[in-house]
Amino acid sequence: MQEIHIDNSNAVKEIYLDNAATTPMAPEVLAEMMDKMANVYGNASTLYGLGRQAHTVMENSRQVIANSINAASDEEIIFTSGGSEGDNTAITQTALARQSLGKHIITTAIEHEAVLKPLHALEEQGFDVTYLPVDEHGDISLDDFKAALRDDTILVTIMMGNNEVGSRMPIHEIGEILKDHQAWFHTDAVQTYGLLDIDVQRDHIDMLSTSAHKINGPKMIGFLYKREGINFPSLIKGGDQEEKRRAGTENVPAIAGFAKAAELLTPEAKAEKRARFHGFKEQVVKGLTDNGVDFEINGSLGDEGENLDHVLNIWIKGISTYVMQTNLDLAGIAVSGGSACTAGSIEPSHVLTAMFGEKSPRIAESIRLSFGQQTTSDEIATFVENVSAIVKRLAKNHSEVK
């Protein structure tokens, strides 16, 4: 059998501006995981010491996570295999558990596929789903939301922040409206956890899903917050783990790694991150403007914190996404042509389509940058230089052909 060759020299040494797709693990997180894999390998559900030790690590981690979103109790945290599982569970299981109360669900047109696909499946089963439209900034209107809300609405699932254009949804306002309504309120916080100060009590959030690999944590671990009193059957059935709300042997090393990643993101660290990332956005806009690049932001720049500070989606007029992305890749800069999570596809973005209509040139001529902990101002400068050079070069080729 041929050994797969994996070594340290193979690391891609490039500028990585695709942190909304995934992030590298923080060294502290990896160290935590290595330690737990080597030393706390008992099954957390077993009776004896090794198992109890694993159980303790898991419960301490759960406490850290519960505190990070101001959950009332750590029992409200269910560990999952990631954002997709959290979204699928919250949506499908809520719908099935509550169909006697109504079959209406409200969401937005720009949710992640992990929300949209389960909703499509529910529509096939007779549920009625309202997709709130967005404006050219990627924002929904509260009036639309109020108008869509019905007595038989059982679930509202609206993301906290969008992964492609970075628009933020009015979560607090929606929570206020829903607090006296039967509908449960779920939010996909995969892109905002670790960036914003989330408070599920302040915002009256009933369910919230996250994914660790977006915040320099391990892959395929996440949590689903579920307010006390919100109950639905588990999506994955089996043993009694997670208080029967998610079966499967607990992934203690990854849970500990996730808690470590969350712990590193103190309110101060998040504030610093937002300020730094917003600065990068301004640097890009100023740099491209100064270099005479003809571009527009898909969404809006806004003030710090107004949109997701790590996501910037830009329309570079006249240059196709594919061409720009490959040219940047050749120059050693990784950006996204939309959302990486639409596995390898270069289908038109449903988010840009919702914002600008399917005929807009923006759909085929936009790229998404997303910043991470390792991103530096020098890297942003290199990005700006390269985009400007590519634009010039392509314009020149273009005129020569003419």
Next chain:
Amino acid sequence: MIYFDNSATTKAAPEVVDTYAKVSANYWGNPSSLHKFGEQAFNLLEQSRQQIADLIGAKLSEILFTSGGTEGDNWAIKGTAMAKREFGNHLITTEVEHPAVHNSMEQLKQDGFEVTYLPVDENGRVSAADLRAAIKPSTILVSTMAVNNEIGAVQPLDEIADVLRDFPRIHWHIDAVQGIGKGLADKIFNDRVDFVTFSGHKFHAPRGIGFMYKRQGRTIAPLMAGGGQERNLRSGTENLPAIAAMAKALRLLLDGEADKVKRQRDIRLAILHHVETFPNVTIFSKDLPVFAPHILCFAIAGVRGETIVHAFEEHDIYISTTSACSSKKHVESSTLQAMKVDDGIATSAVRISLDEHNTMAEATEFNRVFDELYTQFAKLN
């Protein structure tokens, strides 16, 4: 320390942890991304998939990654039920399945499916005749485990395959979580099976990763919908470090499998033949070829399973009550119940489960401690 609880979970091998760390540090891109980070991650993902496929004699496209055994079982069962509902609503399984299978079936029952649970004999095994008799025109799925996690019974997979050859449209799922690397590959990867599920942490890979073999051409509905990873069948950003580590663990596991299996069998029998000489001991996984080489379940009459587990722990020997999932609740083993073992004796059952690293010296030490404890227990009674 003697760790005899490998059916609950195993310790990740140092080489495997090393792979996890290297991939985390160097190949952390999202395999779906269309840039070098993504391309490099994608290549490693597919290499790992190929390695696993080669190791079990499958095709590249037949390997799908999951978050573990439980997800795989839920998926094979509910995914089949959803995909094949229009052809029928009857499912067949056994009375001795892991809760991941059993509870998936129970859920489907509530959703209007009909489930037949095949009974087992005194060794925890179903019969091919019962299976044949249970099949109806509306049967869409048969789910049978390879190796029982509580007593180590190996189901008659060859005979089940024979029966199901006459019903080519029925999906056959095997939960092989306890069966990998135990000398059973020929039985598990037979030419009839459609879905086989595995969990990495049972063979020294990390937690939270597993895989499913899905025969080419068989259809299954996704349990996890979204970004369309895993050929649009299992969404969620791939756990590449764990996947590469699992490929490594599987290669290590299957390297010299025959010798490893023999060693585990010898250890199992050394303990079995020792403890069976004590009058209060009942052996559930007997010295018969229908039992897997690594699991031994027995009871000491009059002593609760938990008491036995804790007593061994005092000697730094780790065994378990019948399975980790039910360890915390005070329920008797469902497998023993299905075997019609008296409740009184079932509560006294414990399980020893071996891996390829256990030694005969450990068995000797276990037997020595057993003698000591047995005398103590006898005094209590």
